[in-house]
Amino acid sequence: MFLLLVEDDLNLGNALFKLLKQHYRVHWVRNLESAKSHFATADYDVMLLDLGLPDGDGVDWLQSLRADNCNTPVLIVTARDGLDDRVKGLDTGADDYLVKPFEPEELLARIRVLLRRKSGRAQPRFAVGNLSFAADSHQFFLGDEPISLSPKEHQILAVLIQAGEKPVSRERLMQQLYGLGDGVDSNTLEVHVYGLRRLLGKNRIETVRGFGYRLVGE
Amino acid sequence: MFLLLVEDDLNLGNALFKLLKQHYRVHWVRNLESAKSHFATADYDVMLLDLGLPDGDGVDWLQSLRADNCNTPVLIVTARDGLDDRVKGLDTGADDYLVKPFEPEELLARIRVLLRRKSGRAQPRFAVGNLSFAADSHQFFLGDEPISLSPKEHQILAVLIQAGEKPVSRERLMQQLYGLGDGVDSNTLEVHVYGLRRLLGKNRIETVRGFGYRLVGE
């Protein structure tokens, strides 16, 4: 865990730096300019941002960071306790806003929240070769490109990719498509697989004769 | 966006409920037991949790929720202002901790933080192509021009844009519009989407057959 502490006050900065150092790796900078250069260079997990800096306003910088699609959690730590300041800070893209003076323990707890959320955001994603599947968003990707599938094709491919490169029986696939009850007595599965092969490339779905199919990672 | 408000105090609860209702869909419950049953039934985006409930401690429940891998953002709203309480609340799995009395505007801003983080983004302004959404002012813009939407259209588009360019299931959208209980058994969703397409341009909302819809960036 790697934090960037942006705080111009020497005493407070020192105290915070010592406190944080006990738990994390920390860089401490004292103005916007070095904050920017540090931020551009290293990859921080959380930034603690003071607002009253000598060479500019932290909120403005935060805004431009967010506009650039920067996603790093930011905790504003400041003496500005006005309601407008707090709302503005949060609406600008800060993840939390702590008013000085504060309890060190609370700061640490709030940092833990941000770190926890950051790590908890990893979503299950399956991949075989350059084909990947984001189950939550219902999307397949070939390389970086999302590909669009018909419902049946989607179901088939979802089962295949979750099996990794292991073969999947045609019964399993048929069951996925139609449930248990009514058997569709035809060659539908093959037709859909054919459609998939056209999209993914002929050799990405290997047929396991007499058993089923298997995804291959190219 | 769908909130669960857990607050036993009748006056405060009422005030909060009214406040929140202006911006989100809200369920308000007054004890742990109904909080649990509501939580098990519906799929909330954020929960506001009071700690001093008549039939148990909110923190204990929160702990068990987190132990069960529940990921819903939780904002604790309570009169307990001790440092230990705050640290414990946050370390138990709360995402934020607001001490009563508080400013309504700050509560709303902190809810916005949780909602946008939940959607995986730090930016307070959502954008897909030239369509953008300012969460704080509840306004949509096409380019620079603000556009006016009916309530239902607004709700739909808000969900879509917060998903970025990822597909959103029609169930999710229907739930957004009507909640779980009362099913509107009709093609309302499609009609509203049609309305949106007329405003935004035909191809800005892509239909994902058999699943739902997806916003595309031009």
Place this chain on the structure above:
DNA sequence: AAACGCGCTTAAGGTTTGCTTAAGCCGGAA
């Protein structure tokens, strides 16, 4: 070698899903 079985490939219906319209309904504002 010949016959068979399994799976591939196509194209033609048939079905389902979603789009589009327009009309009626409801609730709030004038």
Place this chain on the structure above:
DNA sequence: TTCCGGCTTAAGCAAACCTTAAGCGCGTTT
């Protein structure tokens, strides 16, 4: 009350999708 905007319903229509079926190729069995 009437008027108005927005919501829902329903019906016709278009497009996407699914299934069927028939012919073909290839490996396996007889």
